[in-house]
Amino acid sequence: MATNRDTDSYDPNQLRDPAELMQPQRLASLKQTRLSFARLLMDKMIEEEWDVRPTRMDLDDRGVGRVVYTIETPERLFSFGIFSHASGDDANTDRIIAEDWDMWGFLCEGRATPELMDAQYEQLPHVREGRATSDILIWTRANRSSRFFGHVVDALAEGHQPDVDFCARGGYLMRSSGYYGNGLNGTKEFKSMDGDHPLGKPYFAQMLTVWLLRIFSYDLADHVAGARSDDAATLDHDIKRYLGTGNSSGIGIVHYLINHPQLLHSWLRAREVALARAKTIDPTPEEIERFRTVLQGAEQWFTDDECDTKDYFVSKDQIAGGLERTERRMDELRREPAETPLWTRLCEWAGDEFDPETEELLHSLLLDVYPEVCAALAESMTVSERSDVVPEMTVGTLESIVTTDYQWALDVDFDAPGAERYFWYRSIDSEEPRLGIRGEHDYEEYGFPVDIARQVQELHADLTTWEQTETVAAFLFEHPEYRDIVERIQTVRDLRYAEIRANPLDADFIPLSFISCLKAIWGIQKAHPKSQGWVRGTFYQGAPLPEDLRTGADSYWLYPSKPRQTERWREQ
Amino acid sequence: MRLAVREVLQLSERCFSAAGLPEGSARAAAEAVWWNELYRGSGVTTLQDLLPALSEWDRTALTTSDRTDFVWVVDGSTQPSLVASTPAVDLACAGASHHGVGLVHARTASADETVPMLGYAAYAAAERGLLSVVLATGGTGRPRTVIARPNDPHPLVAERELDTASAAHAALSAVIRRGVCDRQDNPLTQAFFTGAPESEYATAGERLLNRLLGQSVTPSDPESHLDSGFVLLCLDPDHARHSGDLRCVVDRFVDERGAELTRTFRPSEVSDRVGTALAEGVAVEEAVWQDVFDRSSEVLAPEFEGSYRGAGFEINE
Numbered sequence: 001m002a003t004n005r006d007t008d009s010y011d012p013n014q015l016r017d018p019a020e021l022m023q024p025q026r027l028a029s030l031k032q033t034r035l036s037f038a039r040l041l042m043d044k045m046i047e048e049e050w051d052v053r054p055t056r057m058d059l060d061d062r063g064v065g066r067v068v069y070t071i072e073t074p075e076r077l078f079s080f081g082i083f084s085h086a087s088g089d090d091a092n093t094d095r096i097i098a099e100d101w102d103m104w105g106f107l108c109e110g111r112a113t114p115e116l117m118d119a120q121y122e123q124l125p126h127v128r129e130g131r132a133t134s135d136i137l138i139w140t141r142a143n144r145s146s147r148f149f150g151h152v153v154d155a156l157a158e159g160h161q162p163d164v165d166f167c168a169r170g171g172y173l174m175r176s177s178g179y180y181g182n183g184l185n186g187t188k189e190f191k192s193m194d195g196d197h198p199l200g201k202p203y204f205a206q207m208l209t210v211w212l213l214r215i216f217s218y219d220l221a222d223h224v225a226g227a228r229s230d231d232a233a234t235l236d237h238d239i240k241r242y243l244g245t246g247n248s249s250g251i252g253i254v255h256y257l258i259n260h261p262q263l264l265h266s267w268l269r270a271r272e273v274a275l276a277r278a279k280t281i282d283p284t285p286e287e288i289e290r291f292r293t294v295l296q297g298a299e300q301w302f303t304d305d306e307c308d309t310k311d312y313f314v315s316k317d318q319i320a321g322g323l324e325r326t327e328r329r330m331d332e333l334r335r336e337p338a339e340t341p342l343w344t345r346l347c348e349w350a351g352d353e354f355d356p357e358t359e360e361l362l363h364s365l366l367l368d369v370y371p372e373v374c375a376a377l378a379e380s381m382t383v384s385e386r387s388d389v390v391p392e393m394t395v396g397t398l399e400s401i402v403t404t405d406y407q408w409a410l411d412v413d414f415d416a417p418g419a420e421r422y423f424w425y426r427s428i429d430s431e432e433p434r435l436g437i438r439g440e441h442d443y444e445e446y447g448f449p450v451d452i453a454r455q456v457q458e459l460h461a462d463l464t465t466w467e468q469t470e471t472v473a474a475f476l477f478e479h480p481e482y483r484d485i486v487e488r489i490q491t492v493r494d495l496r497y498a499e500i501r502a503n504p505l506d507a508d509f510i511p512l513s514f515i516s517c518l519k520a521i522w523g524i525q526k527a528h529p530k531s532q533g534w535v536r537g538t539f540y541q542g543a544p545l546p547e548d549l550r551t552g553a554d555s556y557w558l559y560p561s562k563p564r565q566t567e568r569w570r571e572q
Numbered sequence: 573m574r575l576a577v578r579e580v581l582q583l584s585e586r587c588f589s590a591a592g593l594p595e596g597s598a599r600a601a602a603e604a605v606w607w608n609e610l611y612r613g614s615g616v617t618t619l620q621d622l623l624p625a626l627s628e629w630d631r632t633a634l635t636t637s638d639r640t641d642f643v644w645v646v647d648g649s650t651q652p653s654l655v656a657s658t659p660a661v662d663l664a665c666a667g668a669s670h671h672g673v674g675l676v677h678a679r680t681a682s683a684d685e686t687v688p689m690l691g692y693a694a695y696a697a698a699e700r701g702l703l704s705v706v707l708a709t710g711g712t713g714r715p716r717t718v719i720a721r722p723n724d725p726h727p728l729v730a731e732r733e734l735d736t737a738s739a740a741h742a743a744l745s746a747v748i749r750r751g752v753c754d755r756q757d758n759p760l761t762q763a764f765f766t767g768a769p770e771s772e773y774a775t776a777g778e779r780l781l782n783r784l785l786g787q788s789v790t791p792s793d794p795e796s797h798l799d800s801g802f803v804l805l806c807l808d809p810d811h812a813r814h815s816g817d818l819r820c821v822v823d824r825f826v827d828e829r830g831a832e833l834t835r836t837f838r839p840s841e842v843s844d845r846v847g848t849a850l851a852e853g854v855a856v857e858e859a860v861w862q863d864v865f866d867r868s869s870e871v872l873a874p875e876f877e878g879s880y881r882g883a884g885f886e887i888n889e
Contacts (some may be wrong), residue, residue, distance in 0.1 A: 128869075129865070131573060133574075134574065134576070134851060134852050134853050182578065183576030183577060183578030183579055184576070184578070184579070186573075186574060186575060186576050186579065186853060187576065188576075188851075189576050189577060189578060189850045189851075191577075191850050192847070192850035192851045388699075388700070389596070389662060391661075391662035391663070391665045391666040391669075392665060392666040392669035392670055425872075425873050426871075426872050426873065427872060427873050427874075427875065428869055428872035428873060428874055428875060429875045431872060434873070442873075442876070443873040443874075443876075446871065446872065446873040449595055471663075471666040471670070472662075472666070473659070473662035473663045473665065473666035473667075474663065474666070476596075476659065476662055477634070477636065477644075477659045477662070477663060480594045480596070480597050480631045480632065480659070481594045482596075483594060483595070483596025483597055483600070483658075484594065484595035484596035484599070485596075486596070487596055
């Protein structure tokens with residue numbers, strides 16, 4: 001096998017078969033990579049040394065009031081306007097139907113003037129009917145972590161640092177839930193951002209907001225502690241680096257991934273191409289040592305992580321054990337003469353030996369060694385979602401596509417018990433996505449068409465009764481109910497990673513797989529399930545702080561070690 | 573107030589879905605609303621006007637009364653033209669792709685407020701790379717002709733409003749009334765071939781198209797009667813059936829007879845409008861938005877007591 005140092009080419013045969021990758025269990029195992037949006041944004045912030053500072057901090061002793069951060073990039077100025085509350089624990093449900101939050105905020109272009117703050121204060125609480133302006137990129141909401149925020153403030157007010165081991169169980173002080181942008185509520189449309197716009201990549205505006213929440217949570221903790229005691233300490237820089245921003249996501253992500261097949265394909269394809277390139281590189285000794293370093297860092301991080309993974313994720317200890325074995329195996333493979341590149345052999349071994357989660361983590365760490373194989377791929381992750389029917393296609397061709405690309409859907413047994421247990425719908429209550437049980441619960445008539453496999457089967461049954469030479473236009477004239485699924489099939493025809501091979505109607509369907517997949521694409525590092533349909537997690541643990549950006553931060557910040565003074569702080 | 577482009581599309585699609593249109597048809601109709609907003613500045617307002625009648629829209633009420641390989645006669649006499657236009661575009665495009673020409677003659681409801689939105693049908697066909705002409709009469713507003721030609725980044729669209737149905741509409745309707753299935757000739761040839769010598773264009777296809785365009789902006793005899801409805805004609809300019817440069821015929825027609833056109837939307841002008849709409853949103857009266865918003869909300873399930881216990885049974889408990 002040839003080794004590949006050409007970062008612009010790859011062997012298409014090295015890309016994984018969608019029959020493997022697009023299984024829900026496999027997608028649930030994906031980990032953040034260099035191509036995750038949080039990391040791409042942070043790379044840009046570091047490279048361009050963005051200047052982030054609080055320019056308004058009007059808070060009372062409980063931390064209630066208004067705060068503004070300004071973000072200066074080489075091209076533009078942005079502001080993050082915050083309305084800080086103290087809602088109390090009972091209100092912190094994280095569900096979008098909640099009526100009270102610890103903060104509402106918006107990210108806008110230009111300055112968050114007092115007039116804009118006043119206007120948005122009236123609008124932000126109204127999830128459905130509230131109105132942003134077209135220079136606002138994101139609305140967001142967040143809650144203080146009742147456990148960790150309180151602990152940190154108490155410790156600081158007493159004049160010492162918090163217990164890092166305790167804080168590490170969550171890894172954050174504030175937890176965001178919900179980002180409204182790209183035209184929602186009148187916010188700025190993604191398409192309107194020109195080529196030089198600093199946030200003109202998918203999810204950059206959201207990920208900047210996530211990071212800003214992290215900074216705000218630290219400043220808020222310092223402020224509340226300082227108001228409580230003149231002798232209060234301020235949160236140590238190393239602890240700030242070690243912690244991140246919490247995030248809570250639910251079943252709405254299932255709708256999202258099903259409704260955006262082109263985006264899903266482009267994001268997964270970029271990752272797979274990068275991996276295919278990296279695996280065929282014959283590593284230098286320096287690259288091997290670099291891999292060893294990231295491997296050991298991740299191993300320690302997973303060893304330290306005490307989050308309860310319940311039955312849905314592999315235990316952190318098991319992952320850490322796998323990484324330890326990987327290092328040993330790498331050294332063994334180095335000594336064995338072989339024509340196949342080391343990384344290819346190591347990945348094949350991992351595929352045979354490990355659970356999918358550990359294997360995918362290994363893939364992620366391998367990409368950490370080769371930023372150059374990811375660099376050009378970032379551009380391929382912004383794609384058009386344009387779709388249209390191809391009316392001149394013959395029924396025979398369409399049927400052929402269905403039987404080749406959607407055999408997985410045709411194989412779903414809808415006569416099996418529980419195969420159609422659920423229906424999916426949205427409530428008028430903040431448009432919260434919900435599940436109902438078919439035949440038992442009301443509102444089936446409001447069901448959303450997330451049932452791709454069932455639609456494909458019904459389409460296929462009718463296609464087979466038609467003349468193969470007839471056009472799709474003629475077919476759709478008689479069967480307008482299939483226009484949506486036909487358009488989808490024709491649009492994603494050549495996109496191998498567009499369809500997740502799952503039946504969301506099934507009693508055994510676990511939404512967690514979809515949620516974990518998208519969170520990995522966003523760039524979440526730590527994930528811990530609250531239930532099979534609700535995942536909490538942490539972004540940006542280890543990422544630079546504003547002062548680090550100004551002084552030139554290291555571009556690799558993943559899997560941070562606990563601060564060296566953790567033991568001493570615990571004893572305080 | 574201002575709405576983002578995404579909101580116009582989403583609100584419209586939800587209104588049509590709430591009215592019972594299938595998902596794909598609802599989305600296509602929503603795109604017609606957006607087109608009407610972008611090109612005519614009245615998409616959302618028109619949608620508000622349509623809200624009371626939406627529940628009577630029924631895509632399955634369309635039937636075909638006659639057809640050949642590339643000519644379809646659609647009876648949608650109880651439905652507005654917006655319901656008929658989506659399948660009409662598909663059929664005409666399919667015909668043009670396979671045979672060089674696709675033609676759909678549709679009867680629609682006489683009380684039809686969506687006729688001004690028919691320009692979207694011509695636009696949608698041009699987006700697929702086809703030359704297209706819509707000839708419409710009946711319903712709200714004056715009879716009209718819309719001509720579209722593929723271009724980058726948006727099709728060129730030209731519109732002419734008339735006092736009576738166009739001569740082209742009358743001529744093609746006469747051919748359709750005589751029956752299309754038992755005739756060998758292209759209905760265009762039947763309608764527009766004169767046999768008279770003409771030197772302006774070198775090929776028969778160019779001459780035929782030029783005559784069609786000319787008659788599409790010429791009023792028909794006021795005494796002639798046409799049923800409410802439209803004709804959508806699509807031509808694949810690259811099809812082997814055609815000789816000559818059909819695109820050039822359209823370009824020359826629009827350039828030389830621009831004074832006869834009610835309005836012409838050049839690609840660069842449309843690009844500017846799109847850019848402005850994306851950057852600033854579109855202006856809508858709050859009362860209009862409220863009506864549309866309320867109707868769009870009918871796709872969402874009402875609140876119920878269990879809402880506050882969990883978002884999914886056995887999922888979030």
